[in-house]
Amino acid sequence: MDPVRNPFAPGAGQRPPEMAGRARELDAFDVVLERVARGRPERSLVLTGLRGVGKTVLLGELRSMAVRRGWGAGKVEARPEAGLRRPLSAALHRAIRDLAVRHRAPDRVEEVLAVLKAFALKANPADAKLRDRWQPGIDVPAAVGRADSGDIEIDLVELFTEVADLAADVGTGIALLLDEMQDVQAEDVSALCAACHELSQSGAPLVVVGAGLPHVPAVLSASKSYSERLFRYVRIDRLDRSDADRAVIAPIEREEAEITPAALDTLFTVSGGYPYFVQAYGKATWDAAVRTEIAEEDVRLAAPEAESELAVGFFGSRYERATPAEREYLRAMAELVEGKDEPAPTAKIAEYLERRPSSLSPARDALIKKGLVYSGERGQIAFTVPHFGRYLLTQD
Numbered sequence: 148m149d150p151v152r153n154p155f156a157p158g159a160g161q162r163p164p165e166m167a168g169r170a171r172e173l174d175a176f177d178v179v180l181e182r183v184a185r186g187r188p189e190r191s192l193v194l195t196g197l198r199g200v201g202k203t204v205l206l207g208e209l210r211s212m213a214v215r216r217g218w219g220a221g222k223v224e225a226r227p228e229a230g231l232r233r234p235l236s237a238a239l240h241r242a243i244r245d246l247a248v249r250h251r252a253p254d255r256v257e258e259v260l261a262v263l264k265a266f267a268l269k270a271n272p273a274d275a276k277l278r279d280r281w282q283p284g285i286d287v288p289a290a291v292g293r294a295d296s297g298d299i300e301i302d303l304v305e306l307f308t309e310v311a312d313l314a315a316d317v318g319t320g321i322a323l324l325l326d327e328m329q330d331v332q333a334e335d336v337s338a339l340c341a342a343c344h345e346l347s348q349s350g351a352p353l354v355v356v357g358a359g360l361p362h363v364p365a366v367l368s369a370s371k372s373y374s375e376r377l378f379r380y381v382r383i384d385r386l387d388r389s390d391a392d393r394a395v396i397a398p399i400e401r402e403e404a405e406i407t408p409a410a411l412d413t414l415f416t417v418s419g420g421y422p423y424f425v426q427a428y429g430k431a432t433w434d435a436a437v438r439t440e441i442a443e444e445d446v447r448l449a450a451p452e453a454e455s456e457l458a459v460g461f462f463g464s465r466y467e468r469a470t471p472a473e474r475e476y477l478r479a480m481a482e483l484v485e486g487k488d489e490p491a492p493t494a495k496i497a498e499y500l501e502r503r504p505s506s507l508s509p510a511r512d513a514l515i516k517k518g519l520v521y522s523g524e525r526g527q528i529a530f531t532v533p534h535f536g537r538y539l540l541t542q543d
Contacts, residue, residue, distance in 0.1 A: 166204060167390045173208065175381070183320050184352060192357070194357065194358040195358075195361050196360075197361065197531055197533050199424060200533075201422040207222075210222055218242075218320050218322050219242030219246040221322075221323055225325060230335060233267065233270040238323060240285060242321050243259060249319075250317055262290045262294050264287060269297050294309070303339065311352050312351070322354055324356045326358050328358060336371075357378070361382075361523055390420075395411060396411075398429070403439070404436075410441050410446050428453045462538040469514065473510045476500075477530075483499055485536075486537035487537075490524075490527040
């Protein structure tokens with residue numbers, strides 16, 4: 148069929164496969180927004196799950212929900228080895244601009260921007276030369292003595308308080324969305340927990356919505372023992388059969404086409420119900436089909452094309468980041484679980500490679516840091532990428 152009208156292409160359609168089956172999460176966030184705006188206590192939210200389940204897309208939809216309610220909203224993507232102060236400043240600057248159009252006191256907005264600028268400027272090293280100092284692009288003089296101590300935990304509490312008070316002025320709130328939460332540095336995680344704890348005590352209208360890999364709760368708990376009281380953890384998993392079918396049928400019907408039950412069976416089998424794969428196999432199948440009714444044979448013919456694209460863009464790009472020692476560890480994992488999406492015992496990996504467990508710790512820790520594997524429980528290790536083990540078994 149017409150590839151130009153492919154409803155599975157990125158950006159096509161009214162709702163991508165990643166949003167199918169997420170009504171529960173969307174409804175729950177709607178309640179959070181309502182409760183926080185009314186000054187009622189509510190925990191911040193953390194979405195956890197493997198790669199390819201649609202966490203980032205869901206995070207974007209939650210941001211849109213906040214904006215539609217008149218909230219200020221900013222989004223941050225954490226990066227390994229990078230501090231949170233600078234990207235957080237940019238996200239909150241965006242959120243304040245959202246609120247400024249509704250606020251009746253420009254001087255009050257500028258006061259908060261001055262505090263934000265003071266916070267942002269502390270991202271510069273103390274010994275940085277003037278020409279090398281980063282400027283946050285906030286057109287007001289920086290405040291003095293507020294959110295500028297250089298201690299991220301103290302500064303973040305003060306900044307969040309100022310921004311939340313500004314939102315309260317207009318009867319709404321602030322939503323701070325933080326993607327790849329597992330990559331936030333330990334010092335910044337501690338500060339984030341402390342700030343959320345302070346705000347939860349005062350009922351300030353600011354909510355943090357994080358998203359990250361399945362071990363994010365352990366990362367937060369290791370930083371602050373009370374973190375489980377601050378965040379509500381929501382596991383985002385692959386779609387069940389009915390939701391996966393809807394994710395396929397809806398875009399096809401919008402293009403006035405059809406798909407047979409057998410084709411749906413095969414699509415679910417090859418995709419495993421993971422939204423990213425549903426979209427990849429759906430796109431390839433649409434391009435391969437020659438009739439307005441998509442048949443099982445179309446899916447089978449398209450599967451190698453979809454798998455080839457996934458091998459380069461989804462699996463291969465991640466595999467290339469691993470060192471030879473790390474690839475050896477990954478291959479051993481894949482062999483032990485026979486390519487399935489299951490955890491492998493770390494002791495069995497050492498036994499398989501005929502190595503001491505302690506000698507493999509550097510490779511394992513590096514893979515965790517790179518986001519390729521995670522430890523859901525002590526003595527177990529699993530891939531963060533669905534079907535990654537199956538992919539590794541096809542590599543020479």
